[in-house]
Amino acid sequence: MRTNGCITLGDTDMYYVSFGTGEKCLVALPGLSDGLATVKGKALVLSAPYRKYLRDYTVYMFSRKNDMPDGYSIRDMAKDQVLAMKALGIGPACLLGVSQGGMIAQYIAVDYPEMVSRLILAVTAPNANAVVQDTVTGWIQMAKRGDHTTLMVDTAEKMYSDSYLRKNRKFFPLLAGFTKPRTYDRFLKNALAILEFDCRSEISGIRCPTLIIAGSEDHTVGSEAATELNRAIRGSELYVYEGLGHGLFEEAKDFYARVLEFCDRQKS
Numbered sequence: 001m002r003t004n005g006c007i008t009l010g011d012t013d014m015y016y017v018s019f020g021t022g023e024k025c026l027v028a029l030p031g032l033s034d035g036l037a038t039v040k041g042k043a044l045v046l047s048a049p050y051r052k053y054l055r056d057y058t059v060y061m062f063s064r065k066n067d068m069p070d071g072y073s074i075r076d077m078a079k080d081q082v083l084a085m086k087a088l089g090i091g092p093a094c095l096l097g098v099s100q101g102g103m104i105a106q107y108i109a110v111d112y113p114e115m116v117s118r119l120i121l122a123v124t125a126p127n128a129n130a131v132v133q134d135t136v137t138g139w140i141q142m143a144k145r146g147d148h149t150t151l152m153v154d155t156a157e158k159m160y161s162d163s164y165l166r167k168n169r170k171f172f173p174l175l176a177g178f179t180k181p182r183t184y185d186r187f188l189k190n191a192l193a194i195l196e197f198d199c200r201s202e203i204s205g206i207r208c209p210t211l212i213i214a215g216s217e218d219h220t221v222g223s224e225a226a227t228e229l230n231r232a233i234r235g236s237e238l239y240v241y242e243g244l245g246h247g248l249f250e251e252a253k254d255f256y257a258r259v260l261e262f263c264d265r266q267k268s
Contacts, residue, residue, distance in 0.1 A: 002043040007084050012067035014084050015040040019047035020054035025090055026263060028061045029081065031099030031123075032136075032194065033155075035187030036179060038063035049256045057260070060090060068189045074100075074197045078107035082115055092117040094263040098249055099123050099220070100190065106199045109206045119206065120259050122213040123246045124221060126229050127198040131222030140191050143184040152176035158219040159247035203232045210236040211262045213255070215244035237262075 003018040015038045030039070039046060039061050050059050065080050081104060085091050095116045097105025102124025109116045125132055135158060142151040153172045157165065181187065210233050214226030230238040239258065241248045249255050 002047060004041050004043045006040075007087055009065050009080055009083055009087075012065050014063060014065040014080070016060055016062045016084070016088075017043035017046055018058060018060045019043055019050065020056075020058040022054065022056040022058050024057045024263065025093040026050075026057050026059045026096060026260075027085065027090060027093045028059060028096045029098065029101030029104050030061065030063070031101050032139075032187070032190055034063050034100075035190035036181050038066075053256070053260050057263075060085075060088070060093075064186075064190060068186065070189070072189055072193055074103050074193050074199075075107045075111070077104045077193065078111060082108060082112045085115060091115040094118045094120070096120040096122065096259055097124060099246065100194055103194065103197050103199070106203055106206070109208060109210075110199065110202045113207060116208050118263055119208050119210040120213065120262060121210065121229060122249055122255075122259075123215060123218055124229070125225035126200045126203055126232060128195050129222055129225060131220070131225075133195060135220050136191050136194050140188060143187055143191070146184070148180040149173050149176040152179060159245060161217065161244050161247075161251060164247070164251055200228075200232065203229065204234065206233045206236075209262075209265075211259070212236055212238045213248070213258070214238070214240050215246060215248040216240055216242045217245040220246035 001021050005016050005018065006013050007016060017039045046061055062081060062084060064077055092115055095105050095108060102121040105119060105121060109119050138154065139151055152175065156172045212226050212229050216223060226238055226240065230236050241252050244251050
């Protein structure tokens with residue numbers, strides 16, 4: 001079963017997709033790429049990595065809401081995400097946050113612990129550290145210039161492993177031509193929210209079982225971010241993919257198996 005849905009949130013709405021028929025629930029929150037293209041209409045494509053698990057799980061993937069006000073923060077995104085989950089009758093659920101989605105997931109676990117049974121934080125950070133600031137500020141400048149090809153190429157260069165880049169680098173400028181949005185307003189609001197993000201003083205309050213997944217060569221959030229999360233969240237587990245970077249969720253063949261194994265694990 002696959003659903004391409006849209007839920008009302010106040011005076012705006014939020015796109016989501018769902019797939020699977022299982023009783024267990026996994027909610028996935030994507031990264032900054034959601035600022036360029038939402039999940040609208042993509043249930044079939046997005047379900048592919050989960051296809052082995054859809055008898056046991058129902059997976060929901062959400063975009064940020066469509067009308068984001070100026071100054072919209074990561075914490076605001078967490079609040080709206082919880083409203084959407086409650087409206088759909090979701091919770092508590094396993095929560096997978098990737099990159100910016102992991103920042104949102106941290107605030108959900110802090111502010112709404114009753115909504116999260118297990119937390120998976122992938123290629124994310126507890127704050128906008130120096131690496132994040134440098135990377136995202138550069139992307140903001142590229143977006144403001146409307147230089148989409150440079151934005152997409154730089155994103156890829158900071159995401160993928162050297163071996164992946166050697167095979168695919170020549171295709172990035174071509175692919176950029178198919179991904180340019182009509183406006184960068186949504187992307188910029190998401191990106192500016194990242195620059196203001198800092199959950200370091202609060203994540204020690206996270207009490208649900210937590211798995212942190214990182215790449216040793218992450219040039220988007222830096223190699224120390226996952227260690228900082230692991231130290232701050234009591235009892236959390238850390239798994240590092242050696243040689244992979246920010247795009248490990250695409251490159252590591254066992255990424256989704258690792259996530260679902262953690263979700264299935266019984267509490268000790």
